[in-house]
Amino acid sequence: MVDLKLSSFSPTIISNLRTSPLGSVLSELRRVCQREHIDAVMTMGDYTSIGATDRIEDAVMVMDGIINDTIGGRDIPIFGVPGNHDVSKADAVEFGDVGKFKHLVDAFGKYRWRPTPTQSFVRYEVAGADGASLTAYLLNSSVGSWSKSLYPEGMRSSIFESDASSEPLKLVDEHLFGDSLPKANSVDTLLTQVYEQLDTPYFRAVDLNDIATQLSEARKATLVVSHHNLLPQYTPRVSYFGEVLNAGYARQAFLQSGADVIYLHGHIHDDPIEIVTSPEPGTGKIFMIAAPALPSGFNKITTFFTADKRPFLIKVTFFRVDRSGRVISGNTAMSRLIPLIVRPEDLLRKDVHRLWKYITQELPESDRGIFSWDELVEHGRHVNVSEAEVEAVVLALHCAGFIEIHNFSESFESWRVEIRK
Numbered sequence: 161m162v163d164l165k166l167s168s169f170s171p172t173i174i175s176n177l178r179t180s181p182l183g184s185v186l187s188e189l190r191r192v193c194q195r196e197h198i199d200a201v202m203t204m205g206d207y208t209s210i211g212a213t214d215r216i217e218d219a220v221m222v223m224d225g226i227i228n229d230t231i232g233g234r235d236i237p238i239f240g241v242p243g244n245h246d247v248s249k250a251d252a253v254e255f256g257d258v259g260k261f262k263h264l265v266d267a268f269g270k271y272r273w274r275p276t277p278t279q280s281f282v283r284y285e286v287a288g289a290d291g292a293s294l295t296a297y298l299l300n301s302s303v304g305s306w307s308k309s310l311y312p313e314g315m316r317s318s319i320f321e322s323d324a325s326s327e328p329l330k331l332v333d334e335h336l337f338g339d340s341l342p343k344a345n346s347v348d349t350l351l352t353q354v355y356e357q358l359d360t361p362y363f364r365a366v367d368l369n370d371i372a373t374q375l376s377e378a379r380k381a382t383l384v385v386s387h388h389n390l391l392p393q394y395t396p397r398v399s400y401f402g403e404v405l406n407a408g409y410a411r412q413a414f415l416q417s418g419a420d421v422i423y424l425h426g427h428i429h430d431d432p433i434e435i436v437t438s439p440e441p442g443t444g445k446i447f448m449i450a451a452p453a454l455p456s457g458f459n460k461i462t463t464f465f466t467a468d469k470r471p472f473l474i475k476v477t478f479f480r481v482d483r484s485g486r487v488i489s490g491n492t493a494m495s496r497l498i499p500l501i502v503r504p505e506d507l508l509r510k511d512v513h514r515l516w517k518y519i520t521q522e523l524p525e526s527d528r529g530i531f532s533w534d535e536l537v538e539h540g541r542h543v544n545v546s547e548a549e550v551e552a553v554v555l556a557l558h559c560a561g562f563i564e565i566h567n568f569s570e571s572f573e574s575w576r577v578e579i580r581k
Contacts, residue, residue, distance in 0.1 A: 180485065181455045181456070181481040181485050182454065182455040184481060184485055184486055184487045185454055185455060185456070185457055185458065185479070185481060185487055186222075186226050186454075187487075188458075188479055188487040189226055189227070189458060189479075190226045190227075192460065192479070193226070193227050193228070193229075193234065193236060194229070194234070196460075197289060198236050199236075199237075199286060199287065199288050199289065200236065200237045200238070200239060200286045201227050201236055201237070201238045201239070202239050202240070202296075202383075202385055202424055203223065203238065203239065203240035203241075204240070204241065204243070204385075204387055204424065204425060204426025204427070204451045205240065205241050205242050205243025205244075205245075205246060205302065205387035205426055205427070206243030206244070206245045206246060206387070206426060206427070207219040207220060207223075207240075207243065207245075207246055207264070207267075208245055208246060209245050210245055211245060211246075211247055211248030211249065211251075211306070212248070213246065213247070213248045213251055213263040213264075214263070216246060216263045216264055216267050217263065217266070217267040217270065219267075220267040220268065220270075220271050220273065221267075221271060223238070224238065224271040224273070237274060237286070238271075238273045238274065239273070239274045239276075239284065239286075239296065239298060239385065240264075240268065240273060240274075240276055240298075241276060241277060241298050241299065241300060241301075241302075241385055241386055241387050242261050242264055242276060242277070242278070242300050242302045242305075242387065243302055243387045243426065243427065244302045244305045244359045244361065244387065244388075244427075246261070246263075246264050246302065246305075247260050247261065247302065247305040247306045248260075248306065249306050251263065251306075252305075252306035252307065257279075257303065257307050258278050258279045260305075260306060261276070261278045261300075264276055265278065276298065276300075277298045277299060277300040278300060278303075279300070279303065279364070280364070280366075280367060281297050281298060281299045281300070281367045281370070281371060282297075282298045283295065283296070283297050283298075283374075284296045284298070286383070288463075288465075290465075291469065292463075292465040292469045292471075293469075294381075294382070294383055294463055294471060295378065295380075295382045295383065296382070296383035296384075296385060297371050297374075297382065297383065297384045297385070298385045298386070299363055299367060299371075299384060299385065299386040300386070300387075301361045301362065301363055301386045301387050301388040301404055302359075302361060302387055302388070303362070303363075303364065304359070304360035304361060304362050304405075305359055305360070305361075307360065360405065361387075361388040361403070361404045361405065362404055362405040362406050363386070363404065363406055363410055365406065365409070368406075368409065368410050368413045369413065371384070371413075371414075372413040372414065372416065372417045373417075375414065375417035375418070375419040375421070375444075376416075376417045376418060376419070378419060379417075379418055379419050380419060380420075380470055380471070381419065381420040381421075381422060381470070381471040381500045382419055382420070382421055382422070383421075383422050383423075383424060384414070384421050384422070384423045384424070385423075385424045385425070386423070386424075386425055387425060387426055387427050388403075388404045388407075388425060388427045389403075389404070389407075389425050389427055389428050389448070389450065390404065390407045390410060390411055390423060390425070390436070390446070390448055391407070391434055391436070391448065393428040393430060394430060394432065395430070411436055411446060414444065414446050415436065415437075415438045415440075415443045415444055415445070415446065416443060417444055418442050418443060418444050419444045420444045420445050420446075420447065420500050421444060421445070421446045421447070422447045422449065422474060422498075423446055423447065423448045423449070424449050424451065424461075425448065425449075425450055425451070426450065426451045426453075428450060429452065429453040429456075430450060430452065431450050431451065431452040431456075431457075431459070431478070432448075432450050433447070433448065433449050433450070433476060433496055433498070434447075434448045435447055435448070435498075436448070447474065447498050447500075449461070449474075449476060452480070455481070456480060456481055457478065457479045457480040457481055457487060458479050459476055459477065459478060459479070460476075460477040460479065461474060461475070461476055461477075462474070462475040462477070463475075464552050464555055464556070466501065466506060466507065466509060466556075467509035467510070470501065470506075471500055471501075472499070472500050472501035472506070472507060472556065472559055473497060473498065473499055473500060473501075473555050473556070473559055474497075474498040474500065475495060475496070475497055475498075475555070476495060476496045476498065477495045478494050478495065478496075494569045495568065495569055497555070497558065497559075497568070499558075499559040500559075501559060502559050502560065502561065503560075504560040504561075504562070507556045507557075507559055507560045508556070508560065509556070511543075511544075511545045511549055511553055512553045512556045512557060514543040514544070514545060515536075515539065515540055515543055515545050515550075515553050516557060516562065517543075518539055518542060518543045519531065519536075519539055519579070520579065523539070528579060529578065529579065530566075530576050530577065530578045530579075531576070531577045531578075532575075532576060533550075533572060533573045533574070533575050533577075534573075536550050536554065536577060537550055540553070551572050554572075554575070554577055561580065562579070562580060563577050563578060563579055563580060564577075564578045564580055565577055565578075566578060
């Protein structure tokens with residue numbers, strides 16, 4: 161960013177002073193995909209802005225080139241869902257409620273991304289290198305975007321006439337109840353106003369019911385990916401359809417399934433992690449993880465599995481742009497742990513038990529207490545636990561409540577592991 165006070169100043173110097181947060185993020189994303197093992201990439205929609213659907217293919221092409229490298233033999237599966245900005249009025253009028261996603265579907269197909277949901281949800285198995293897999297349901301929450309039938313009859317002609325984008329639409333009394341209301345941001349055109357205020361996000365009830373049924377049968381942690389959030393965002397959004405219309409029903413359906421749902425979404429341009437639970441016995445939990453807008457960074461989500469291939473922990477690592485425009489790398493970025501299983505009997509697999517027994521029973525009592533990473537690796541060698549396995553073992557002990565991890569926000573080499581009394 162540059163605080164430009166003099167517009168007549170040297171353009172060359174101004175250009176050289178500028179930083180590019182988006183460029184930094186894309187470079188870091190490329191580095192992560194090159195140097196780390198990534199099983200899949202999930203994208204959250206809004207590949208363009210305000211329905212500029214002719215730019216979707218370019219966005220997909222750029223993202224594919226950054227994530228994958230066919231010359232280098234890298235071919236990471238890429239998944240994505242439609243956002244409300246990925247639909248144009250012209251496409252909705254010409255192709256209808258399902259065909260309006262044509263540009264997104266065509267771009268995904270051209271670059272061999274996994275098919276995106278348009279009307280019905282799609283289900284995938286995201287496979288890991290060690291034989292474990294995670295079921296993922298992709299839901300289209302933008303099915304209502306630019307759907308003519310959803311607008312009140314008196315507004316349809318104003319919105320959908322060919323020249324309707326030229327004049328803003330007055331929607332409310334400026335002096336409602338006689339209160340002095342703050343001025344809203346100016347709206348240049350009706351087209352902009354529709355995108356900002358009249359988007360209608362919702363899920364098809366039949367999709368929610370089908371997914372909840374499958375979750376009830378499987379009873380294991382599962383990914384659900386969609387564009388819109390299930391809870392109101394932190395910053396109040398003053399808009400007619402600011403939230404998903406049936407978000408409450410979706411939350412209830414997921415909770416009542418008894419399975420844990422890891423819900424990934426975008427839309428709000430913020431990045432909270434929120435957990436929804438119910439006091440009713442037999443219900444599951446919803447772990448909502450929001451992706452930031454791409455110029456602000458991205459998340460890396462690591463899933464750890466038990467010996468019988470059940471996910472027991474989600475680790476979210478944040479890659480974020482700092483005030484200098486640089487991306488804080490994964491080694492120093494803040495991370496969050498989300499335990500999915502906490503019962504010790506479900507977590508103490510053989511390698512976990514061997515290391516735990518060694519450090520709590522076989523070591524001299526004076527050596528039991530706080531362990532550095534190097535010490536844990538050395539102790540692991542004594543019980544045939546490799547360095548690559550130590551992190552998963554330590555995290556399983558953490559979920560079971562046996563240890564506390566100090567310096568967790570730093571790289572695991574900096575961890576200090578303390579046995580809880």
